[in-house]
Amino acid sequence: VNILFVGDIFGSAGRRIVAEHIGHVLESNAIDLCVINGENAAGGFGITPSIADDIFDLGADVITTGNHFWDKKELLDYLKVPADSHGRPRRILRPANFAPKTPGFGVYESALPTGQPYAVVNLQGRVFMQQNDDPFRKADEMLASIKAKVILVDFHAEASSEKVAMGWYLDGRVTAVLGTHTHIPTADERVLPGGTAFQTDVGMSGPYDSVIGVEKEAVIERFLTGQPAKFEAAKGNPKMCAAVIECDGATGRAYRIKRVMLGE
Amino acid sequence: VNILFVGDIFGSAGRRIVAEHIGHVLESNAIDLCVINGENAAGGFGITPSIADDIFDLGADVITTGNHFWDKKELLDYLKVPADSHGRPRRILRPANFAPKTPGFGVYESALPTGQPYAVVNLQGRVFMQQNDDPFRKADEMLASIKAKVILVDFHAEASSEKVAMGWYLDGRVTAVLGTHTHIPTADERVLPGGTAFQTDVGMSGPYDSVIGVEKEAVIERFLTGQPAKFEAAKGNPKMCAAVIECDGATGRAYRIKRVMLGE
């Protein structure tokens, strides 16, 4: 089973660069399952149902999010669908360790057209981030009820320590633990000894002539003055950052992870 | 001018893997200036004068540090040397934006045997880290008095946003801005438009079968229980992570940055 995971799509530049490359990436890697983190797809801040549709149209089977989940209020109602439904709203995940009342779900389980079962899990870290439930314990809980062997985890977290710890914690229990949120790809992709593909951060799919997606002048001004400023999505130098994972469908163990970075 | 910058050496495994590779790296890249971050060289926590000597013996011209600067008390006295001295104690830097009273210096300026002037600057970030002086303003202050054109900046920081912002802020004013501290190399090395080589994090030179250098079991246990635990340096799967920068000695502008990751 070949899986493509695309890192945080940031604004229109991110959507455009992914649209430009994804067809070729899906085809040349014979991708069976495509998961895209879309938490910054709407101008850098959140995702709307309509932009989610665009991302599904690009080929995403499941869309994950993160701390920007809350940014677009219209999404929250859109996600109020039954747990056992399979339409697009059900395929947009939010971190599973958000408060239980949060709209939406943190895991999606289904099967590929070939009949291959799979699950996608979205979790968020706690170090240097908002207060949430323990993602490690939450992972244990979820894995206890997931039946699929092929399981992809998007761990949306800030601290490298927490992300690497999660990789080791889930090694041998899931197909891949892929970090998101720092918006910079790391060069440490590997298959851990237990057969779990890991990368600390897949990196943003967005404009790299920026400060993690945002117009750099505004961010620098804020660092210099402390004055809150309106942050606009940058446009320059877009790159699609992603990971391609190959795994055994029967066991769910990965045997290869490849880093992808494609620009103009 | 060819520069080698080696990311945070972590414990004995890190010292050993750097010792194994550095001779070849220095030679094959015709390195003129070698800077090594040694903040975790002593068992993962700080650096002692004696371990600093070992690192100088490996070929370092200057050693930088970071938040672990304080870990070995004997270092603090060792660094009490005149600002205009050039011995080894003067070549061990601590972040320049620590409080003014802090022992040691945050910049070292000298010339290569060829007569080529250079400076090394050590700064630390503030986002998700200890309280320190503003590193952006501090950089401005320092650059106003540095005469060399070839200037390498080790920006020891946690947040990708702060590191990327510093890269842009200093673009065209220094030779390289190289991030350290997260202990995971990033795959975003590039020469910015103004001629400054940049990489969000060079990555640790240490044991990668670990959680950012530390025995993984202890860190995972701490995440699971919240109980403080003794952290020991791991040994497994050591890698040397570094960046090689080529620049014009007259202008100080970089024209190439190459990521290096060497294991057993």
Add this chain to the structure above:
Amino acid sequence: VNILFVGDIFGSAGRRIVAEHIGHVLESNAIDLCVINGENAAGGFGITPSIADDIFDLGADVITTGNHFWDKKELLDYLKVPADSHGRPRRILRPANFAPKTPGFGVYESALPTGQPYAVVNLQGRVFMQQNDDPFRKADEMLASIKAKVILVDFHAEASSEKVAMGWYLDGRVTAVLGTHTHIPTADERVLPGGTAFQTDVGMSGPYDSVIGVEKEAVIERFLTGQPAKFEAAKGNPKMCAAVIECDGATGRAYRIKRVMLGE
């Protein structure tokens, strides 16, 4: 039912000043139930079984703790007793929203000699503190299984917002929500409209010629230099800070809260 709650005992000076005054306070207020936060009783850092014994000997029925729970390793084994036991180890609480594996318990339920049932709950905040489970949801869970009407909650937290929010959240459901951890008593004690006595922070029972219990010179030096320093418990100007709550035993609703601050 009359309840005495004594704020964080800090070091030997705190133990001494409480010993000096508590007999009189217990008697003059006809106290039925005495709860003492002892997280800093051992030299400012944690509590040992032996120091806990001293505090029980002073009249405490239950001892609560907080983030310093982990400081004395010998305590952790001491607390491994059955949930339905009633000996002293069972009467030393740690925040209930620590990870489930944590030794000890976060609630103690029993009855006074008069037959009056009561419960003591220990919770810790999350804002500006370590990562723990949601204290609000945890409170709901615990209240669902507590049978007593007289319920005292020690909410060990940093942020005034989180503490005040907890007071309102539990108003009408518990007898008192008393804040600890900042080591400074607040002057906002009141009975909320639903009948819950509240004080944002009861304040430390310890040496006030200090920085929240610690020798002030060391703390100031740390603020000035950033250098980690050994913190010693101060001795000067000890005060016992406490709250006296009067409530209806049948309903558990408080009708009075009185702030107590007693020095030499």
Add this chain to the structure above:
Amino acid sequence: VNILFVGDIFGSAGRRIVAEHIGHVLESNAIDLCVINGENAAGGFGITPSIADDIFDLGADVITTGNHFWDKKELLDYLKVPADSHGRPRRILRPANFAPKTPGFGVYESALPTGQPYAVVNLQGRVFMQQNDDPFRKADEMLASIKAKVILVDFHAEASSEKVAMGWYLDGRVTAVLGTHTHIPTADERVLPGGTAFQTDVGMSGPYDSVIGVEKEAVIERFLTGQPAKFEAAKGNPKMCAAVIECDGATGRAYRIKRVMLGE
């Protein structure tokens, strides 16, 4: 010299309760100098020039602020006046340790109608707050150039440790160090041995049936769900919280501090 310092005025309820009581407080305490923290005067978020006028009309000689300084953009231009001016814009302070470029000033020095010189200093803490310059070093710098002996410091900070440390640090060098920002008054007001009046937090002048000024339902909902919510200023149970300090005009040393809390 008698000084009145009023804690953070929060919204219209805060402005109203201060208006109701301040005349009597000024008169009965024969106040010579009146300083009011107004950072939350405009609906809880910042202060406008027009609301500042209202507060000056109530009798304030100087208005201090804090982290909410940035909330009303119109204030920033209003404060662009010469350092040696004495009009109302010059009498609205922002923390002195904000970045140097920040509009406005962090100290105001003048004389009472009696000819008595005085200065008001506004500083902000760094623990659990935004990154700013070191307030301790900044205080040293400012005191070196202030000529007045009567000096009132509003230290706007979150952590009790940082506030208490500042009190001790400035003891004997200023007339009073008064904490603001937690919005809850502390019961630890005292004159320190060197003659500096101190109170960890003066408390908010605003609606106490709230979570530190904000409608409590919204704040509780946010703690429960993590969902960002619009925060509205509450109205219920307003109280004016303040401190009255008596000092010697010649030496600037305080000999008395009295806590004030006045409701409906």
